[in-house]
Amino acid sequence: xxxxxxxxxxxxxxxxxxxxxxxxRDPRAMxxxxxxxxxxxxxxxxxxxxxxxxxxxxxxxxxxxxxxxAQGFDAERxxxxxxxxxxxxxxxxxxxxxxxxxMRNSVEVPETEHPASFTDMEKELLNSDRxxxxxxxxxxxxxxxxxxxxxxxxxxxSQSEMAERMRQPLGTVxxxxxxxxxxxREELGTAVTA
Numbered sequence: 374x375x376x377x378x379x380x381x382x383x384x385x386x387x388x389x390x391x392x393x394x395x396x397x398r399d400p401r402a403m404x405x406x407x408x409x410x411x412x413x414x415x416x417x418x419x420x421x422x423x424x425x426x427x428x429x430x431x432x433x434x435x436x437x438x439x440x441x442x443a444q445g446f447d448a449e450r451x452x453x454x455x456x457x458x459x460x461x462x463x464x465x466x467x468x469x470x471x472x473x474x475x476m477r478n479s480v481e482v483p484e485t486e487h488p489a490s491f492t493d494m495e496k497e498l499l500n501s502d503r504x505x506x507x508x509x510x511x512x513x514x515x516x517x518x519x520x521x522x523x524x525x526x527x528x529x530x531s532q533s534e535m536a537e538r539m540r541q542p543l544g545t546v547x548x549x550x551x552x553x554x555x556x557x558r559e560e561l562g563t564a565v566t567a
Contacts, residue, residue, distance in 0.1 A: 388453035395443040395453075403440055410454060411436075414461045421465035431468055435461040462526070510560035518553035521546060 391409075394402030414435055419428040438460055446456060511519060520539065524530045530538065536546040 389448050392443070392446055392448050392453045395440070396446065398443075403436065406439070406453075406457070407436060410457055414457065417458060417461050418465045421462065422468055427468065428465075431464050432461070435464050438464065506561060510557050513560060514553050514556060515549075517549050518556070521549045522553050522557075525550070 388409075391402055391405055395406065411432065415428055415432050418431045418435070419425060422428055422431065435457070439457055442460075446453065511522075514522070517539075521532075521535055524535050524538065532546050532550060533543060535541075535550075536543040539546065
């Protein structure tokens with residue numbers, strides 16, 4: 374469910390050198406970035422757009438965008454992995470909001486599973502202590518609080534859009550978001566944003 378976020382937390386600290394190499398326009402750095410995050414970016418985008426072909430195209434666009442914008446990345450403001458995932462997520466959401474995305478999503482498409490080659494990495498990650506803390510914090514949220522965090526992260530919905538989707542008053546949704554973020558901050562002891 375929140376595997377992309379968990380992987381970003383796990384690997385984020387190791388990417389400072391990789392970010393510098395990207396900023397120096399080292400082509401090998403792009404290959405290393407893709408090797409480290411390619412399947413993860415694909416999985417995240419696939420979760421949002423639910424179409425393998427479109428996800429592959431959006432992965433290419435994501436890595437091209439990161440290559441072109443690497444100079445603007447500041448390692449002191451955040452880690453490379455979460456930044457890359459934010460670019461991927463935003464690219465997928467932009468697609469869904471485009472006319473092509475709206476037309477494609479007018480027909481219901483069943484959700485696809487994670488790529489099989491991703492399974493071992495997922496198992497390793499899910500055994501780490503940091504991930505257990507994040508999972509524990511998420512499990513303490515109410516069902517509605519988890520739902521609004523997922524809608525914000527995976528679908529990029531605004532609070533107004535969440536209220537409409539969930540058929541709840543806007544004030545109720547705002548309360549769920551605020552309390553979910555507050556609870557995650559308290560449990561994890563870090564800044565959490567949606």
